[in-house]
Amino acid sequence: MLKNNIVKTVLRLFLGILVIITSAVLLILLFTEVVEVKNIQVMKWLPILICAIGFYFAGLINKITKFIFTLFLLTSLLFFILLDMLHFPFFFLIGFISVLSILSTRKELSKNIRISSLTLILVIFVGYLLSQPFIIKNKGYGTDMTGINLYNATVLWDFTTKPSRTLPKEFFKDYDENEVRFGDFKGKTIYVSFWATWCGPCMQQKPHLENLKQQLKDYTDIVFIDVSIDTDLEKWKNYLLSNEQVGHQLISQNIAKTHSNYQFSGIPYHIVIDSMGNFKQIAGPHALGYDSDLLSDSKRLTDFMNTPYKVFKINNIAGKDTIIRVR
Structure with a gap:
């Protein structure tokens, strides 16, 4: 009986780690291949989002696993290090987000604690999301000779005050x-x-x-x-x-x-x-x-x-490029 419980716990933890890594791969592909966000590798909100989602579902899978054992799920953060997406001290924030996501799935905790954990994750995520420019590369994307001004890009937001x-x-x-x-x-x-x-x-x-x-x-x-x-x-x-x-x-x-x-x-x-x-x-x-x-x-x-940088749109009319300033 004890042996069966250990095997089930190990399997749940392994499945949880697999879910976290799968979430990471899918979200990275979404923002690099589908949405094509500029400089996605250095967007700090991305690992926050990945860990918030991945560890939440991994926590649900392991909701009957003892909490101390669920911390083994944190070993999946090594995957982010291999992708060069985490560094110290940002690594500690990601670890904190991951633990909060697991806590939000624990039924032995009060509803207020679970909701507070999710709320704190949301606040941190939004803060980092808005702190960096969100620029989408459209078809024909490129830069001019300065390397700064952009062609065929959509700037959803950029609250940077200094160039x-x-x-x-x-x-x-x-x-x-x-x-x-x-x-x-x-x-x-x-x-x-x-x-x-x-x-x-x-x-x-x-x-x-x-x-x-x-x-x-x-x-x-x-x-x-x-x-x-x-x-x-x-x-x-x-x-x-x-x-x-x-x-x-x-x-x-x-x-x-x-x-x-x-x-x-x-x-x-x-x-x-x-x-x-x-x-x-x-x-x-x-x-x-x-x-x-x-x-x-x-x-x-x-x-x-x-x-500041400028954004231009290039239209090809009758085989000739027409440049239009859009930002």
């Missing part, structure tokens, strides 16, 4: 594994490229990037930093030994945190940081001299940092 963002206090490692942060170069204009040795488009951009560095080598107030998001430290080091690179070479210590801090999902990705410590996405070194002119002209850079 640029304040620099996060994140530490990276250099070749000798010393900790370095962008703030160490305060007062300089910093051009940052996020890349990886396994990224084909990054490799294609490398010659353009090195050319840009050469164009601006006499500007002592401009600093170039390449940040790798490789998971294999030795592979990154071997690449640097075989390929001489100008500028500071760093590697991320926490890829999910880097993605979240600088709001990007894919690479290559480039940002410019002004002397005040504000940063903004920039197109990249392939933009036919745009970046070099922007970096070397302080007034132009200031204007760029303070200019």
